[in-house]
Amino acid sequence: MSATQVRLKTRKPWTPSQIVLTLIGAAVSIVFVAPIAAALFTSLKSEAEAAEIPPHWVPKVWTTQAWKALWETGNVSNWFVNSLVVSVCVTTIVLVVSALAGYGFARTEFRGKSLLMGVVMSGLMISPAVLGVPLFTTVQQMGMVDTYWGMILPQCAPAAMVYILYKFFQGIPRELEEAAFIDGAGRWRVFFTIVVPLARPSLAAVGIFTFIASWNNFLWPYMVTNNPDLMTMPNGIATVMNSYGIQWAQLMAGGLMAGLPLIVVFVFFQRQIVAGVAHTGLAGQ
Amino acid sequence: MTTSAQSVAVPARARTATATATVRRKQGFQHGGWFIAPFLVLFALFVVWPLLRGVWLSFTDANISGEGASFVGLDNYREALNDQAMWDALGHSAYFTLLVVPCITLLAFLLAMLAHHIERGKWLWRLCFFAPFLLPSTVAANMWQWLFTQGIGLFNETFGLDTPWLTDKSYAMLAIVITTLWWTVGFSFLLYLAALQGIPDHLYEAAKLDGANAWHRMVHITLPMLRNITGLVIALQILASLQLFDQAVVMMDFGPGPELSTRSFVQYTLEQGFTSYRVGYASAMSIIFFVIIAAVALGRMALLRTREEGTR
Numbered sequence: 001m002s003a004t005q006v007r008l009k010t011r012k013p014w015t016p017s018q019i020v021l022t023l024i025g026a027a028v029s030i031v032f033v034a035p036i037a038a039a040l041f042t043s044l045k046s047e048a049e050a051a052e053i054p055p056h057w058v059p060k061v062w063t064t065q066a067w068k069a070l071w072e073t074g075n076v077s078n079w080f081v082n083s084l085v086v087s088v089c090v091t092t093i094v095l096v097v098s099a100l101a102g103y104g105f106a107r108t109e110f111r112g113k114s115l116l117m118g119v120v121m122s123g124l125m126i127s128p129a130v131l132g133v134p135l136f137t138t139v140q141q142m143g144m145v146d147t148y149w150g151m152i153l154p155q156c157a158p159a160a161m162v163y164i165l166y167k168f169f170q171g172i173p174r175e176l177e178e179a180a181f182i183d184g185a186g187r188w189r190v191f192f193t194i195v196v197p198l199a200r201p202s203l204a205a206v207g208i209f210t211f212i213a214s215w216n217n218f219l220w221p222y223m224v225t226n227n228p229d230l231m232t233m234p235n236g237i238a239t240v241m242n243s244y245g246i247q248w249a250q251l252m253a254g255g256l257m258a259g260l261p262l263i264v265v266f267v268f269f270q271r272q273i274v275a276g277v278a279h280t281g282l283a284g285q
Numbered sequence: 286m287t288t289s290a291q292s293v294a295v296p297a298r299a300r301t302a303t304a305t306a307t308v309r310r311k312q313g314f315q316h317g318g319w320f321i322a323p324f325l326v327l328f329a330l331f332v333v334w335p336l337l338r339g340v341w342l343s344f345t346d347a348n349i350s351g352e353g354a355s356f357v358g359l360d361n362y363r364e365a366l367n368d369q370a371m372w373d374a375l376g377h378s379a380y381f382t383l384l385v386v387p388c389i390t391l392l393a394f395l396l397a398m399l400a401h402h403i404e405r406g407k408w409l410w411r412l413c414f415f416a417p418f419l420l421p422s423t424v425a426a427n428m429w430q431w432l433f434t435q436g437i438g439l440f441n442e443t444f445g446l447d448t449p450w451l452t453d454k455s456y457a458m459l460a461i462v463i464t465t466l467w468w469t470v471g472f473s474f475l476l477y478l479a480a481l482q483g484i485p486d487h488l489y490e491a492a493k494l495d496g497a498n499a500w501h502r503m504v505h506i507t508l509p510m511l512r513n514i515t516g517l518v519i520a521l522q523i524l525a526s527l528q529l530f531d532q533a534v535v536m537m538d539f540g541p542g543p544e545l546s547t548r549s550f551v552q553y554t555l556e557q558g559f560t561s562y563r564v565g566y567a568s569a570m571s572i573i574f575f576v577i578i579a580a581v582a583l584g585r586m587a588l589l590r591t592r593e594e595g596t597r
Contacts, residue, residue: 021403028399029413035467036416038439039428053436097324104320116321123332125578129528129551133558133567134339135331137349142330157327191320216421218531223555234421238535248431255424262419270408274415277472278479 036259043067043253050249066249075228076254079236083215083258086151086232090214093156095207099199102165103191107177123159128220136223150224151232155214161206164279168202169195205276208269212277215262233258336575343569349562361569371570373545374553377458381533381549382526384462390518392470394511397477411478418471426535429464433536451536454546461533461547468532469525473518480514481507520585524578530555550574 038057042050043066045059050066070076105117128135135154136145144150172195180190196203221235228240237254241247266273343361347354365371400410417425432440433450441447450460484507492502530551533542541548548556554574558567 018404021399022405025399025403025410028396029410032413032417032467035428035432036420038432042431051437055437055439055442057439093327097327100320101324104318104324108318108320110318116325119333120324120328122579123328125524125575125582126332126336127528129530130575130578131335131339131571132551132555133564133571134342135335136558137342137347137564138331138335138338153327154331157324157331159328159332162324212419216419218421218423219551223559234423237421237427238423239539242427242535242538248437251427252431255420255427259420259424263416266416266419267412270411274411274475274479278475 039252045249047247047249066253070253079231079233083232087214089152090155091211094210098161101162103169105166106169120159146225146227151221205279208276339568339571342565343572345565347565361566365569374548374550378529378550381529385526386522389470393473393477396474401481414474415471417468422531423535425468426532430536433460454544457542457547484510
């Protein structure tokens with residue numbers, strides 16, 4: 001207790017430049033938060049008030065009517081579950097598959113490895129935005145249109161994540177594994193008992209980034225399903241809720257339901273997420 | 286190979302534990318192809334195969350059902366190159382990229398400098414600047430669509446304007462750009478912040494001892510140290526911006542915008558494939574787009590290589 005107090009007292013003083021910077025920071029932050037706050041306020045207005053001209057920020061009459069209506073139509077809870085199922089599956093598969101592949105590329109020798117690596121890296125340039133139509137017809141041919149697997153599997157071959165883990169595994173000193181081989185441990189044992197524990201921060205980074213990307217993915221689920229029962233949050237909100245006469249209060253409530261879980265998680269795991277995003281991004285260097 | 290060579294070279298009686306250990310060690314790193322197999326299966330099915338299929342389809346007049354496609358040679362490509370609508374869509378994507386990339390790079394840098402130099406409440410600034418990135422694109426787009434709507438939107442109200450952001454050709458793309466800046470700058474901001482934190486303090490201390498002022502330290506230490514990350518941010522942003530789709534379609538109610546002014550390349554391709562059912566033609570455009578994206582990516586690699594050679 002006393003230690004913390006001492007630390008608080010020895011904090012740096014408010015110099016003029018710090019005051020100015022903090023004020024600028026606060027002003028910019030307000031600009032960044034304002035749209036989210038506006039959405040929150042709007043979701044707490046009645047539909048009539050949300051469409052009033054001229055508009056105002058704070059509701060005159062606070063009501064949770066939009067949130068209730070959202071629940072009662074039933075679709076949104078479905079979408080939420082779908083989003084969760086898809087993101088959890090994608091994250092799990094990506095973690096397993098890209099950890100194995102990253103390790104394979106970093107630590108094994110076989111003929112044509114560098115060629116294969118080159119092919120995989122060229123996959124960095126391919127996304128559903130680039131190859132949407134052929135990807136769709138492929139998935140269609142496999143009979144996976146309007147299925148969970150159709151949404152999940154095409155998101156599970158990210159060359160970027162393999163590359164990140166490949167770079168990480170390359171940085172682990174070989175001696176650790178060699179010592180284990182000498183002791184008679186097999187490949188898989190070495191991988192699971194030595195390599196994976198060492199890679200935990202990198203795996204967390206990949207997992208976090210994959211989860212965010214998959215939770216927020218709009219384009220691919222939009223292409224692969226028209227079925228309102230199968231839609232994910234971003235997809236359902238954008239297509240169903242936008243389709244017959246926008247009800248702004250409900251739309252904002254739905255948007256917040258899609259967006260807030262990640263923001264709340266972010267508040268609690270800020271350090272890991274920041275490290276994760278920075279790590280995945282920086283690996284592209 | 287190595288194993289047999291060793292067992293010949295080393296006399297039998299000298300074959301101690303060390304020799305076996307070497308053998309084991311070497312063997313340990315062999316035969317690991319299986320590690321890659323699961324990824325390769327997914328990669329082959331959902332990346333390589335669609336690409337090859339796209340190339341094949343682009344030479345056919347396939348429709349969405351996939352039946353009765355016949356080979357038409359280069360017709361699709363010929364048509365695409367003469368299709369004014371395709372060039373317009375490509376122009377919109379390029380225009381968007383041209384507006385977004387410099388703005389986002391500069392803004393991300395400034396925000397990172399700000400968050401790095403304020404001593405208190407770092408987590409709060411990080412949270413505020415980064416939070417929008419955590420929203421789904423469609424949600425961010427809906428929020429701004431509402432803010433920009435003439436009459437009921439708070440944007441005009443707050444700034445005392447009466448601009449027809451979403452319904453006028455000269456403002457629509459700008460509205461999408463503003464939305465995108467707000468929504469995605471957090472990612473580049475974090476990259477810059479991580480890079481700033483990675484600059485060793487002793488550089489600044491040494492410069493201070495030599496009498497360099499804040500401006501000099503910024504120009505001669507901070508900016509050069511951030512050169513690599515700037516290259517990365519710009520490259521990632523170009524690739525992402527060229528693929529504009531989500532924000533634009535949601536803000537324009539899934540239409541092409543006022544006078545088709547916000548129809549992006551991706552949107553036009555998908556319209557051809559899924560609305561007009563011209564899968565062959567859409568595939569040809571996808572391949573053209575792939576070539577453009579690949580050219581950008583390879584261009585960056587070439588640039589990096591020449592720069593590395595230059596510094597050596």
